[in-house]
Amino acid sequence: MRAVRIERPGVLKEAELERPQPGPGEALVRVHACGVCRTDLHLLDGEVEIPNPPIVPGHQIVGTVIERGPARGGRERGETATADPAQADPAQADPAQGLVPGARVGIPWLGWTCGVCRYCRSGRENLCERARFTGRDIDGGFAELTVADERFCLPLPEGFSDLALAPLLCAGLIGYRALKMTGGALAGGGHGEQGQRARPGGVQAQRGTGGEAQRLGLYGFGSAAHIIAQVARFQGRRVFAFTRPGDESTQAFALQLGAEWAGDSTAAPPEQLDAAIVFASAGELVAQALRVLARGGTVVCAGIHMSEIPSFPYEILWGERAVCSVANLTRQDAREFLALAPRVPVRTDVQPYPLADVPRALEDLRAGRFEGSAVIDLGHGSSPA
Numbered sequence: 001m002r003a004v005r006i007e008r009p010g011v012l013k014e015a016e017l018e019r020p021q022p023g024p025g026e027a028l029v030r031v032h033a034c035g036v037c038r039t040d041l042h043l044l045d046g047e048v049e050i051p052n053p054p055i056v057p058g059h060q061i062v063g064t065v066i067e068r069g070p071a072r073g074g075r076e077r078g079e080t081a082t083a084d085p086a087q088a089d090p091a092q093a094d095p096a097q098g099l100v101p102g103a104r105v106g107i108p109w110l111g112w113t114c115g116v117c118r119y120c121r122s123g124r125e126n127l128c129e130r131a132r133f134t135g136r137d138i139d140g141g142f143a144e145l146t147v148a149d150e151r152f153c154l155p156l157p158e159g160f161s162d163l164a165l166a167p168l169l170c171a172g173l174i175g176y177r178a179l180k181m182t183g184g185a186l187a188g189g190g191h192g193e194q195g196q197r198a199r200p201g202g203v204q205a206q207r208g209t210g211g212e213a214q215r216l217g218l219y220g221f222g223s224a225a226h227i228i229a230q231v232a233r234f235q236g237r238r239v240f241a242f243t244r245p246g247d248e249s250t251q252a253f254a255l256q257l258g259a260e261w262a263g264d265s266t267a268a269p270p271e272q273l274d275a276a277i278v279f280a281s282a283g284e285l286v287a288q289a290l291r292v293l294a295r296g297g298t299v300v301c302a303g304i305h306m307s308e309i310p311s312f313p314y315e316i317l318w319g320e321r322a323v324c325s326v327a328n329l330t331r332q333d334a335r336e337f338l339a340l341a342p343r344v345p346v347r348t349d350v351q352p353y354p355l356a357d358v359p360r361a362l363e364d365l366r367a368g369r370f371e372g373s374a375v376i377d378l379g380h381g382s383s384p385a
Contacts, residue, residue, distance in 0.1 A: 001017055001019055001020075001143055001145045002014065002015075002016060002017075002143065002355060003015050003056050003143035003144070003355075004142040004143070004355060004358040004359075005017075005054040005055060005142075006044055006053060006054060006057055007053060007054045008053050008054070009044065009045065009046030010046065012044055012358065012362070014355075014356060014358075015054075017056075017143070019145060020139070020145055022069030023069050023070075023147070024070045024071065024072045024073070025070075025071065025149060026068070026069045026149055026150060027066075027067070027068050027069070027099060027105070027147070027148055027150050027153055028065070028066045028067045028068075028069075028146075028147055029065055029105060029107065029145065029153070030063050030064050030144070030145055031062075031141045031143060031145065031146055032063050033062045033063075033162040033163050033165070033166040033376065033378060034059075034060055034061045034140070034142055034166060034375065034376045034378070035058075035167045035170060035373055035375050036058075036060075036353070036358075036361045036365055036373070037059065037060060037170050037171065037223070038222070038223075038281065038365065039059070039109070039135075039304050039305075040058065040059075040135065040362060041362055041365060042281075042304060042305045043057055044057070044362065048136070048304055048305055050136055051136070051137060055135065055136060055137075055139060056135065056139035056141075056142055056143045057136075058134075058135050058140035058141035058142035058143070058376065059107070059108060059109040059111075059133065059134040059135040059136075059140050059141065059169070059170055060106075060109075060141070060166045060167060060168075060169040060171070060375075061106065061107035061108075061134070061141035061146060062104065062106055062156065062162040062165045062169070063105065063107070063146070063162075064102055064105070065101050065103045065105060066101060066145070067101060068099065068101070068150065099150055099153055104162075105148075105153040105155065106155075106156050106168075106169045106334075106338075107134055107140075107146065107148045107153060107154070107169070108134065108152065108154065108170060108334060109134055109135070109169075109170050109173075109328060109329065110125070110126065110134070110152060110328050110330070110331070111132050111138045111148065111149060111152055112131065113125045113128040113130070113131045113132075114128055114130045117129060117130065123330070123332065124330070125331070126177075126327055126329055126330045126333075127327060127328070133328075134148070142355065142358050142376060143355075144355075151331075152331070154169070154334050154338065155338075156338065157338055157339070157341060158342075159342055160342075163352055164347075164348045164350060165348075166373070167348045167350065167372075167373035167375065168227065168337070168338065168346065168348065169334075170224075170329075171222075171223035171224040171373060172227045172228075172346070173333055174302055174326060174329060175224035175225070175227055175228035175277070175279070176228065176231065176333060177326050177329055177333050178228070178302040179228055179231060179277065181324060182213045182274075182275035182276075182298055182300055183213045183274075183298065213237070213275035214237055214238055214274055215240065215271065215272070215273045215274045216232050216239055216240065216274065216275050216276070217240045217241075217273040217275070217276035218240070218241050218242065219265055219276060219277065219278040219279060219280050219288075219289060220243070220265075220280030220281075220282075220285075221250050221251075221253065221262070221279075222279060223372060224279050224302065225254075225277075226253070226254075226348075226349060226371070226373070227346055227348060228277070229241065229257045229258060229259055230257055230258065230347065231340065233257075239254075239259040240260070240261045240262075240269045240273060241255075241259040241262040241263075242262075242263065242265040243262065243263075243264065243265060244264070244265065244368065246264065247368070250368070250371060253349075253372075265282075265288060266288065268291075268292050269292055272292060272294040272297075273289070273293050273294060274294055274296075274297050275293075275298045275299070276293060276300070277299075277300045278306075279302050281303050281305055281307060282307055283306045283307040283309035284307075284309070284310055286299060286306075287309070287310060290312065290317060290321060290323070291316050293316075293321050295319035295320060296319070296320045296321070297321055298321070298322045298324065299321070299322070299323045299324075300324055301323070301324070301326065302325075302326045304327075348372060349371055349372025349373065350372060350373050350374075350375050351370040351371075351372065351374045351375070352374075352375050352377040354376070354377060354379070355376055355378060357376075358376060361374045
């Protein structure tokens with residue numbers, strides 16, 4: 001099969017690889033589309049370590065199941081395990097149910113967790129210390145075929161093309177988790193349907209009448225922000241978009257998607273924010289966001305890597321402001337967000353690239369040469385919208 005691999009930091013090559021074989025509890029998936037993420041750039045640049053290179057990157061995979069490997073533990077398909085319930089994976093009782101050849105599935109960044117550590121057993125599998133990640137520890141979707149743990153193959157909503165779905169599997173999921181951490185709805189309801197969610201430390205973020213942080217700032221208006229802006233507007237929030245200084249085209253794009261204000265990341269919005277999500281990897285934006293944050297607000301850092309955060313005066317943190325990070329995602333996040341996306345409905349702006357152009361897609365992402373999301377199109381007859 002054709003694939004593109006990171007051989008070592010800074011070296012990306014197209015390669016012909018043997019057809020992968022699914023092991024116990026795994027599925028072989030034909031890749032139709034795979035989103036391009038800034039994490040792929042961090043891996044290529046050596047800012048996020050690859051434990052055992054070479055690796056096929058790509059972790060926003062949409063494809064169809066070709067075949068399934070044998071069941072785990074030597075059991076026949078459909079046979080119920082009799083393991084100690086205390087050792088059971090709480091995320092999903094029968095995760096592979098309905099995973100049949102021909103089924104369309106999504107494969108996200110989180111590719112495997114142990115299921116038994118204190119994080120996995122408390123609904124925080126995203127923090128599992130033994131977790132393995134698609135495109136970093138497990139060969140990912142910049143290839144014609146891939147193998148994935150069946151428990152982490154996600155059912156996908158109808159009404160979206162493969163290309164449109166791919167960005168939802170990381171940009172959407174991480175953005176959704178970040179949005180929840182600002183004090184939004186537990187399950188992403190529309191305006192008036194929100195539940196209360198405590199932010200870090202158990203303190204409630206500033207609330208509007210709908211129960212959520214009403215004035216939301218998004219720093220870095222790329223793939224994730226262009227999705228989450230739509231979700232935030234659906235929830236009745238007011239969106240303020242911050243871009244690279246002078247990037248008028250992206251500011252116009254943000255306004256088209258419902259932001260009521262868009263400006264340079266160095267500028268102050270017309271009023272204070274109740275929460276801000278920093279999608280850009282520039283550490284200096286944390287202090288910038290704190291300076292325009294109302295008392296009791298939260299700054300959420302949504303990237304896997306960020307440049308050094310410069311020191312800042314305590315006075316801009318005081319007033320029960322908080323700074324927190326987002327780490328990975330959970331399958332519960334995926335279930336919630338993929339059920340919500342058709343209700344919004346989320347529209348992804350996609351720039352497609354063929355597999356051979358993965359290097360160009362990554363460099364275009366680095367330079368900010370497109371709006372929305374880049375997606376590698378494997379040309380296997382993507383499902384229509």
